[in-house]
Amino acid sequence: MTRLYDRIxxxxxxxxxxxxxxxxRLRAALAGCASVVNVGAGAGSYEPSDxxxxxxxxxxxxxxxxxxxxxTLRAVAESLPLRDxxxxxxxxxxxxxxxxDARRGLAECARVARRRVVLLTWDPRSDGFWLVQxxxxxxxxxxxxxxxxLDAIEAALGRIEVESxxxxxxxxxxxxxxxxxxxxxxxxxxxxxxxxxxxxxxxxEPRIEALRRELASGAWHARHAGLLARDALDLGxxxxxxxxx
Ligand SMILES: C[S@@+](CC[C@H](N)C(=O)[O-])C[C@H]1O[C@@H](n2cnc3c(N)ncnc32)[C@H](O)[C@@H]1O
Numbered sequence: 001m002t003r004l005y006d007r008i009x010x011x012x013x014x015x016x017x018x019x020x021x022x023x024x025r026l027r028a029a030l031a032g033c034a035s036v037v038n039v040g041a042g043a044g045s046y047e048p049s050d051x052x053x054x055x056x057x058x059x060x061x062x063x064x065x066x067x068x069x070x071x072t073l074r075a076v077a078e079s080l081p082l083r084d085x086x087x088x089x090x091x092x093x094x095x096x097x098x099x100x101d102a103r104r105g106l107a108e109c110a111r112v113a114r115r116r117v118v119l120l121t122w123d124p125r126s127d128g129f130w131l132v133q134x135x136x137x138x139x140x141x142x143x144x145x146x147x148x149x150l151d152a153i154e155a156a157l158g159r160i161e162v163e164s165x166x167x168x169x170x171x172x173x174x175x176x177x178x179x180x181x182x183x184x185x186x187x188x189x190x191x192x193x194x195x196x197x198x199x200x201x202x203x204x205e206p207r208i209e210a211l212r213r214e215l216a217s218g219a220w221h222a223r224h225a226g227l228l229a230r231d232a233l234d235l236g237x238x239x240x241x242x243x244x245x
Contacts, residue, residue, distance in 0.1 A: 004098070004196060005042075005059035013065040015174035015194035018045040022120070022173065025165055026091065029118045029241050033088035037112055039077045039105070040095025044068060045173065046120070047091075054087065056080060077105030082112045089116040094175060096121055097147040098196070106148075106156035110244060117157055119240040120165065122147050126236025129180050130224055135207045139197050143176075150238070157242035165239050166232035177235040181227055183220055187212055 026046050030036065038047050041055035043065040055072040057063050063072055075081050077092065078101050090113040092105075099105040109117045124144040127133065132140040154160045169181040174194045179185035187208055192198045214220040227233070 004199065006061050007199070010061055011190070011193060013043040013067075015191055016043065016045060017172055019168065019171045019173040019178075021168050022046070022165060022171075025163070025239055026093070026118065026120065029239060030089050030091070030116070033116055035087040035089070037080070037082060037087040037090045037109075039080065039090060039092045039109060040098065041066075041070075041072070042093075042095070044070060046093045054082070056082075076100075077108055080108045080112050084111050085114040086112055088114050089118060091118045093120045094122075096153075097143070102148045103152065103156045106153065110157055110242065113244055115243070115245050117242040117244065119153065119238075121153070121238055121240060123236045123238050124149055129177060129233070129235050130227075131176075131180070131183075131186060131211075135211055136201065139176075139201060142197055142200055150240070153240055157240075158244070159242065161241045161243070163239040163241075164234050165237040166234045167237060168232050169230060177233075177237065180233055180235060181230065183211065183215055183224075187215075 023046050027048055030048060034051065036048060036051050036053045037056060038053055039056045041057040042062045044055060047053045047055065047070065053070050055070050056075050057072060058074060058076045063074060066072060073081055077099050090109040092109060096102050096105065096119060122143065124147040128140045150162055167177050167180060171178040174191055176195045176197065185191045198204060
């Protein structure tokens with residue numbers, strides 16, 4: 001998986017920047033914490049600017065895209081090169097589905113965190129949304145296989161609090177569900193490049209062409225008219241907090 005991001009990570013920061021509304025949810029989850037270790041940190045999205053942060057990231061390509069001076073360790077979640085309880089909080093944002101051993105990685109997060117582990121993840125029991133339901137059911141199946149269930153997370157971390165994170169209709173972080181109300185975006189190869197699961201699929205282009213035809217004919221808008229009035233939608237993204245003390 002580390003190799004996946006060394007292969008697809010270039011250009012990540014162009015389409016994957018922190019959405020301020022989601023950032024506010026994550027920052028609120030860190031209330032009372034004075035230091036953070038951000039695991040699977042990527043280019044640094046969602047790291048609080050007002051707290052000391054140590055970033056942990058295995059991919060050189062992703063580390064190269066960091067723009068700040070945050071201390072960055074090249075390492076994997078499953079073996080954090082940090083001492084027990086060295087930070088108030090550990091965050092892991094849209095990364096645990098990439099870990100080779102999520103249970104071990106989460107145990108490492110709980111070892112390093114004094115007070116809190118905060119995750120942004122996707123609930124694999126979710127039905128996803130029109131893109132995966134209508135065009136890429138194989139993508140939905142792949143994601144369901146790699147995203148840990150909330151039960152598995154709880155088994156690793158102890159009692160967790162789970163909150164829905166609805167995706168704003170103009171979300172600026174280009175993860176898979178970000179463009180649910182802007183379907184034309186999925187036609188753009190550069191946008192899809194920021195969504196790792198597409199790199200695992202075959203026959204993407206014919207299905208993108210089918211979407212292009214649906215959009216051109218008005219069929220998409222007729223079918224999904226109800227979505228166009230929505231400002232945010234629950235697509236299964238979840239804020240998970242384990243309070244350790
Ligand atoms: C979708 S990106 C998310 C990056 C960042 N947290 C963000 O929100 O933009 C997933 C990140 O997980 C990293 N990753 C993959 N395997 C990992 C592992 N075993 N331990 C820690 N991070 C890993 C990837 O290199 C990549 O940077």
